[in-house]
Amino acid sequence: MYSLTHLRALEAESIHILREVAAEFQRPVMLYSIGKDSSVMVRLAQKAFHPGKIPFPLMHVDTTYKFNEMIEFRDQFARSIGVQLLVWTNHQAIADGASPFRIGTQKCCGFLKTRALLDGLTHYGFDAAFGGARRDEEKSRAKERIYSFRDQFGQWDPKNQRPELWNLYNCRVDKGESIRVFPLSNWTELDVWHYIHLEHIPVVPLYLAKERDMVIRGGALIPLEHDIPLLPGEKAQRVMCRMRSLGCTYCTGAIRSEADTVPKIIEELIGFRRSERENRVIDHDEEGSMETKKREGYF
Amino acid sequence: MAATLPLPGTVEEFLDQSERRELLRFTTAGSVDDGKSTLIGRLLYDSKGVYEDQLAAVKNSRVNRSTGPIDFSLLTDGLKAEREQGITIDVAYRYFSTARRKFIIADTPGHEQYTRNMATGASTASLAVILIDARKGVLPQSRRHAYISWLLGIPRVVLAINKMDLVAFREDVFRHIAAEFDLFAADLDFKEIYRIPISALEGDNVVGRSGRTPWYQGPSLLEYLETTPVDSGLNTEELRFPVQHVIRPDLDFRGFAGQIASGTLRRGSPVMALPSGRTSRVKSIATYDGDLDQAFAPMSVTVCLEDEVDISRGDLLVDPERMPHVARRVNATLVWMHSAALTPGKQYLLKHTTRTVSATVTAILHKVDVNTLEPVPAGGLDLNEIGVVEIETKLPLHFDPYRRNRATGNFILIDGLSNLTVAAGMILERSREKQVAEGSETFLGDVEFDTTRVTPEERRARSGHRAVTIWLTARKEMAWLLERRLFERGCLVHALADDVESRLMPELARMMNAAGLIVICSVAYDDPREQARALAMIGGERFLAVAASGLAAQDREAVEQICRMLQARGVLSGRMLSGGEGI
Numbered sequence: 001m002y003s004l005t006h007l008r009a010l011e012a013e014s015i016h017i018l019r020e021v022a023a024e025f026q027r028p029v030m031l032y033s034i035g036k037d038s039s040v041m042v043r044l045a046q047k048a049f050h051p052g053k054i055p056f057p058l059m060h061v062d063t064t065y066k067f068n069e070m071i072e073f074r075d076q077f078a079r080s081i082g083v084q085l086l087v088w089t090n091h092q093a094i095a096d097g098a099s100p101f102r103i104g105t106q107k108c109c110g111f112l113k114t115r116a117l118l119d120g121l122t123h124y125g126f127d128a129a130f131g132g133a134r135r136d137e138e139k140s141r142a143k144e145r146i147y148s149f150r151d152q153f154g155q156w157d158p159k160n161q162r163p164e165l166w167n168l169y170n171c172r173v174d175k176g177e178s179i180r181v182f183p184l185s186n187w188t189e190l191d192v193w194h195y196i197h198l199e200h201i202p203v204v205p206l207y208l209a210k211e212r213d214m215v216i217r218g219g220a221l222i223p224l225e226h227d228i229p230l231l232p233g234e235k236a237q238r239v240m241c242r243m244r245s246l247g248c249t250y251c252t253g254a255i256r257s258e259a260d261t262v263p264k265i266i267e268e269l270i271g272f273r274r275s276e277r278e279n280r281v282i283d284h285d286e287e288g289s290m291e292t293k294k295r296e297g298y299f
Numbered sequence: 300m301a302a303t304l305p306l307p308g309t310v311e312e313f314l315d316q317s318e319r320r321e322l323l324r325f326t327t328a329g330s331v332d333d334g335k336s337t338l339i340g341r342l343l344y345d346s347k348g349v350y351e352d353q354l355a356a357v358k359n360s361r362v363n364r365s366t367g368p369i370d371f372s373l374l375t376d377g378l379k380a381e382r383e384q385g386i387t388i389d390v391a392y393r394y395f396s397t398a399r400r401k402f403i404i405a406d407t408p409g410h411e412q413y414t415r416n417m418a419t420g421a422s423t424a425s426l427a428v429i430l431i432d433a434r435k436g437v438l439p440q441s442r443r444h445a446y447i448s449w450l451l452g453i454p455r456v457v458l459a460i461n462k463m464d465l466v467a468f469r470e471d472v473f474r475h476i477a478a479e480f481d482l483f484a485a486d487l488d489f490k491e492i493y494r495i496p497i498s499a500l501e502g503d504n505v506v507g508r509s510g511r512t513p514w515y516q517g518p519s520l521l522e523y524l525e526t527t528p529v530d531s532g533l534n535t536e537e538l539r540f541p542v543q544h545v546i547r548p549d550l551d552f553r554g555f556a557g558q559i560a561s562g563t564l565r566r567g568s569p570v571m572a573l574p575s576g577r578t579s580r581v582k583s584i585a586t587y588d589g590d591l592d593q594a595f596a597p598m599s600v601t602v603c604l605e606d607e608v609d610i611s612r613g614d615l616l617v618d619p620e621r622m623p624h625v626a627r628r629v630n631a632t633l634v635w636m637h638s639a640a641l642t643p644g645k646q647y648l649l650k651h652t653t654r655t656v657s658a659t660v661t662a663i664l665h666k667v668d669v670n671t672l673e674p675v676p677a678g679g680l681d682l683n684e685i686g687v688v689e690i691e692t693k694l695p696l697h698f699d700p701y702r703r704n705r706a707t708g709n710f711i712l713i714d715g716l717s718n719l720t721v722a723a724g725m726i727l728e729r730s731r732e733k734q735v736a737e738g739s740e741t742f743l744g745d746v747e748f749d750t751t752r753v754t755p756e757e758r759r760a761r762s763g764h765r766a767v768t769i770w771l772t773a774r775k776e777m778a779w780l781l782e783r784r785l786f787e788r789g790c791l792v793h794a795l796a797d798d799v800e801s802r803l804m805p806e807l808a809r810m811m812n813a814a815g816l817i818v819i820c821s822v823a824y825d826d827p828r829e830q831a832r833a834l835a836m837i838g839g840e841r842f843l844a845v846a847a848s849g850l851a852a853q854d855r856e857a858v859e860q861i862c863r864m865l866q867a868r869g870v871l872s873g874r875m876l877s878g879g880e881g882i
Contacts, residue, residue, distance in 0.1 A: 002563070002595040003529065006322035006401040015599035016558040019543040023612050023653070047587040048556070050601070052548035135392045142391040142406075158389065162720045163415050163636045165422040167558070168650050168711045172718035186403055188394045194317060267310035 007195055011044065014183040016167060017146060018048040018130070021181050022055050024171040025128040028181075029121070032058035032085070034070045035246045037132030037184055039077075039201050040192050044183060045130075046081065057084035059120055059129075063112035064089060065100065065248035067225060073204045088120030100250040101229060109251075118154040121178060128171075128179045136188045146185050152176035190269050197262045207265065209242040209257040220253035316398055321529050324403045326420040326453070328444035329430030334461045338430065338499035339393055339406055342521065345506040346395045390416045399525045414669075414683035415636040417444060418723055421451035422709070425530050428457045428520070433466045433496075437479045443669045445480070449487040450632060450685070450725065452705050454530045456484075456492045459520060463512065464498040470514040486672055490530065495520050534704040535596070538562030538570070539623065540616040541652035541707075546601055554585055554601035555610055560652065560706035562618065564602060565593040571619040572610050573697045574831040576839045578619055579606040596706070609827075613654035615697045615707075623697045623707060625835050628730035630664065632701075634685050637714070637721040641680035641688075647721065649692055651710040657693040658712065664688060680722075689730050695835035701725035758815030762791050765870045768808040768818045768837050769861070770830055773847040778821035781858050785817060788862075790871070796821035805833035812841050817870070843868065 004012065021028050030045065032038045045054045060074060078085035090098070093111040100108040121129060135142050145161050147169045162170050173179060184192070196203060213224040215234050222228065224236050228250060241254035242265075259265045329335035393404040405420030421427065427448040431441050448456060458480055466472045477494045484492060495504055496512050497520060503509035504519045518526065539560040546554040564570075564584055571578045584591040585601040594600045602616065610616075617623060635641050641660060649658035666677035666686035680686045701708030712722040759765055771778055775796035782794035793816050795804055801822060808818040820833065825846060834842045845864075847857050865871045 002535065003321060004598065005317070006320050007317070009322045009597065012558060012597050012599040016543070019556055019558075019599070020653075023544045048599070049544075049546060050587040051552055051554075051585065052546045136394045142393060143389045161389070163419045163723070164720075165419050165711060165723045166705070166709050167423075168709065170650070170711065170713055170718070170720045172648075172713055172715075174718065186392065186394070188396070188401075190396065191401075194314075197314070263310045263314070266313065270310065270313055 007191060007198065010187055010191060011047070011195070013167070013186065014041075014044045015048040017169070017181065017183040018045050020169055020171070021128050021130065021179075022049070024169075025179070027124065027126050028056040028128040028130065029086075029124065029126040030054075030056060030058045030130040031117070031132075032060045032074070033132060033246070034060065034066070034074045034077075034204060035132065036192055036196060036203050036207060037134065037187075039203055040187075040195055041130060041132045041184060042077075042081070042083070043195075043199055043201050054081075054083050057086050059086040059088060059124075059126075061113060061116045061120060062087050062089045063108075063116070063248050064094060065112070065250060067204075067206055067223070067246070067249055067252075069206050070204055070246060073202075077202065086120070086124070088116055088123070090116035090119065100248070105251055112248075114154075121154070126178065127173055128181055130181045130183060132184055133182050134184050134187050134189070134192070135182075144182060144185065146182055147171070148180040148182065149173070150178050150180055154178070156180075190266070193262060193266050193269060197266060203262075204246060206243045206246060209240055209260045209264075211238045211240050212254065213237070214239045214241060214254060221255065222253060223249050225249040320396070320399065320401055322401050322403065323426065323524060323527075323529050324405065324424045325426040325428055325524065326405045326407055326417075326424040326448065327428045327430065328407050328417060328420075328448070329461075330432070330435075330438055330440040333430045333432040333435075334499045335406070335430050338428075338459065338461065338497070338505065338520075339404060341499055341502060341505050342404075343393060343395050345502070346397055346521070390420045397521070397525055400529075402524065414443065414447065414685075415634060415723075417447045418451055418634045418636075421448050421453055422723065424448075424451075424453055426455045426457065426524070426527065427453045428459050431458060431460050431476055431480070433460050433462045433472055433476065436476050437483065439670045441480070442483055445484055445487060446667075446669050446672060447634075447685075449484075449489060450634075452701060452725075454490040455527060456489050457520065457523060458492060458494040459499075460494060460496050461499050463496045463503060464501050468496070468503075468509075468511045470512075473515075491527075493517070493523060493527075495523065534561035534699070534706070536562060537621045537623075537699070537704065538564060538616070538618040539652075539699070539704065539707045540564065540570075540602065541654075542610055542612055542614045542616065543653050545611060552585075552603070553607075554603045555614075555616070556599075556601045557616075557653070558599040559594060559596040561596045561704050562621075563593055563595045564600070566591075569619055570602075570604070570616045571622070571839060572608055573615045573617060573623070573625070573839070574695065574835045575609065575614070575827070576831075576834040576842055576844070577606075577608045579604040579608050581605075613652075615652060617697075619839070622839055623699050624729060625695050625697055625838055626729040627693075627695045627836070628661070628689060628691045629696060629698065630687060630689050630727045630730050631710070631724040632667075632685065632687050632727060633660075633680060633712070634723045635680040635682060635721065636723065637719060638682050639714075639721070640682075641686075641722065643679070643688075646715065648713040648715050649690070649696075649710050649724075650713060651696055651698065652707060654694075654696075655713075656696070659691050660688045661691045662689040687727070690724070691730075695832075696726075697835075698726050700728055755813075755815070762815055763871075764790050764817060764865075765841075766812040766815045766817060767841045767843055767865075767870050768812055768820060768833070769865075770820050770822065770833060770842065770844040771847065771861075772822050772825050772845070773857075774823070775821045777847060777854065777858065778819045780855070781861055782819055784858050784862060788871070790817055791815055792817040792819065794819040794821060801829065805836040808833070809837050812837065843870075 049055055090112050098108055098111040133141055145164045149162055150156060213236050214221045215224055215236055221241055242257045243252055243254050259268045327335055391406045393406055395402050405424055407417045407420035429444050460473055460476050473496045496515050497504045503511055506519060506521045508519050540557050541560055542555045542557050544556040546556050564581055566581050569578055569580050582603045582605045584594050643660050643663060647658050648655050663677050664687045665674035666684055668675050677686055699707045708726045710724045711720050714721050778794040778796050782792050785792040793811055804820045808820055811818045845861055
């Protein structure tokens with residue numbers, strides 16, 4: 001009797017999804033966020049089309065508020081695996097003054113991420129976009145399909161999703177409509193790290209613990225980058241910490257941690273259970289806020 | 300309560316154990332208010348599948364519909380709308396792990412109008428947990444859930460009889476419900492129905508065994524989930540490899556990428572490509588991590604063949620010794636999933652493995668009353684109705700009955716105008732009316748003795764040869780010559796050439812094959828599409844393609860070559876050719 005371990009079963013399922021999309025859509029793209037999930041997704045794409053090259057470009061939506069280490073990693077990584085990398089930024093909004101300090105995180109996200117993403121997809125005419133989202137991340141994502149239909153405005157309607165049975169995915173869209181595809185839907189955070197460990201997948205060093213300059217604000221550890229203005233009474237301090245998930249500097253809190261290797265991160269995950277999005281300021285803006293964002297077109 | 304250790308203590312132990320950890324996918328189904336969300340919440344909570352901050356958010360929530368300190372159901376109710384209404388309105392997927400297994404739960408709503416979600420969740424599951432409220436017993440919805448689980452091919456069911464705390468943990472209540480369920484499920488051939496008395500709210504027999512059910516000696520629910528065989532319904536016997544994508548990075552490499560749907564691929568073993576019927580051998584099984592000697596379902600691999608065979612997306616690689624069925628008309632069970640009712644005669648798109656073809660529902664044979672499992676006459680199918688229909692496809696399907704092979708027996712129907720997925724289908728068999736005309740499916744050597752119908756084996760015994768179709772690309776004179784040669788040797792043979800419209804040839808050939816004749820279809824020029832259509836209609840085991848268009852019309856040696864080939868393939872017995880001239 002032949003059987004696969006759970007990680008190899010997940011891998012086989014994800015590769016199947018990547019190939020279906022490459023075969024059935026006109027212009028697919030992989031949204032590359034530089035994070036650990038994206039890194040796993042890119043490795044799965046390499047596997048899916050080996051010995052050929054990845055037959056679609058990667059696109060990074062750059063808010064210009066990302067960590068410098070992320071951008072360096074991105075450019076070096078794309079070069080090393082020989083994939084086409086597109087970078088899209090909502091320059092107009094930034095010129096008009098969109099920043100988390102001035103308009104608040106929720107609005108900032110709307111312009112620099114959601115709007116930028118939708119504009120980027122429209123600009124290139126992509127009809128399918130891979131994202132690294134997982135269903136275990138957040139409650140509203142538990143009901144996301146692997147192929148998530150978006151109307152011509154990029155919006156998601158949770159009550160009107162297509163039924164998804166077996167491994168038969170419905171790729172049919174009309175002009176202007178698109179599908180967001182989540183090949184890692186059934187992976188958990190632990191699976192992702194475990195796979196990174198097994199496969200020796202490179203990740204941004206921000207995930208690993210080291211002493212960094214931080215400010216403590218509202219209980220969260222916020223990194224001092226991009227000239228974050230200090231509020232009265234706050235002061236910078238060196239903290240041994242790491243990022244559990246990567247977003248914009250202002251919205252990504254760090255966690256105190258000594259885990260400076262991947263196995264130590266796994267050990268930390270087994271030992272304590274805080275969901276990785278907890279340190280993301282945007283999810284907590286209002287109750288059900290991720291669902292609201294997704295309806296509008298956010299990944 | 301003896302809680303099992305969810306995950307091992309150290310990372311070394313974890314990484315070591317994970318090498319052997321399996322994946323079990325199961326569905327949970329229950330009626331409204333039978334405590335399903337509470338049960339899942341507790342499984343996640345007790346196995347540390349819930350993150351602290353999510354738990355804190357639930358503790359702080361303005362809503363608490365439970366009587367305890369934590370409303371576990373809030374952990375799983377995802378969308379705003381259902382949090383407000385207190386019902387689960389869509390399939391939600393949950394994840395948790397123990398030292399032994401990783402689990403994926405397809406949590407499906409119990410609400411009546413969401414049968415389609417139940418089917419969706421069941422389609423990928425190998426086990427179903429059906430919740431029953433001990434105070435209410437087996438409800439119509441419990442029956443519906445059991446039926447849909449069975450219909451979608453789930454082999455194992457756990458009957459979790461919940462709220463035992465509210466019936467004072469009485470054994471007779473438990474036994475009564477179990478017996479009631481058995482009565483209903485007798486018609487459904489599950490491999491196993493396991494019954495566990497639980498209280499999701501108070502945790503009895505969920506993770507640890509309860510002291511309050513001394514009359515129950517079996518495992519807790521989690522123990523059962525950790526130890527029951529992972530029976531994914533994969534067919535391990537018959538190779539089916541739907542080609543997803545052709546990988547051709549340079550002139551030296553041409554690989555067919557796909558996920559093995561069933562069976563095993565081995566380097567060097569023969570494979571046949573459908574619909575072309577061309578055979579070759581596996582040259583290599585390529586992966587990013589190096590070539591493999593063998594691969595099995597559900598692995599995703601890339602296959603290279605020894606010969607240049609024209610294969611593209613939608614083709615199916617199979618073991619030539621174990622062919623799938625081929626038919627343009629099949630009977631199938633449909634679960635209708637759209638508010639616009641099924642319209643017989645309307646064209647839909649049918650996606651089966653990696654192929655999408657046009658299809659029409661030609662007849663609704665009956666629908667199924669899911670409460671009684673009785674067939675009921677029907678003129679259409681409405682949302683959430685289940686029926687048996689006859690479907691005709693533009694191109695033949697290469698399939699196995701769903702009960703035999705989930706992966707090659709399923710399909711979805713898509714409305715070509717709205718692009719919506721409107722139905723899920725499970726193939727039962729070829730359409731019965733057609734089966735007679737298509738001849739018995741009996742393979743040589745696999746005799747089914749039938750006292751009423753004459754079998755192909757009996758015909759063969761009389762004629763001394765197999766009934767095959769020779770697809771001869773040559774001038775028609777050569778067909779006449781071959782027909783004469785075979786006739787002289789005592790064969791029952793008939794050549795079809797320009798006396799028949801070419802598009803009718805496959806159908807006629809199939810009928811004459813069924814009558815025991817060797818048929819020579821003479822076609823003037825090579826037309827791969829037409830040939831593929833003929834192959835599909837006639838079946839690979841009866842089909843021989845011979846290209847001789849470059850030869851002279853009266854080339855006797857070519858004819859003799861064909862005869863020798865027929866002998867080599869076991870079509871003609873040696874007796875029939877011995878003494879013949881020029882051999």
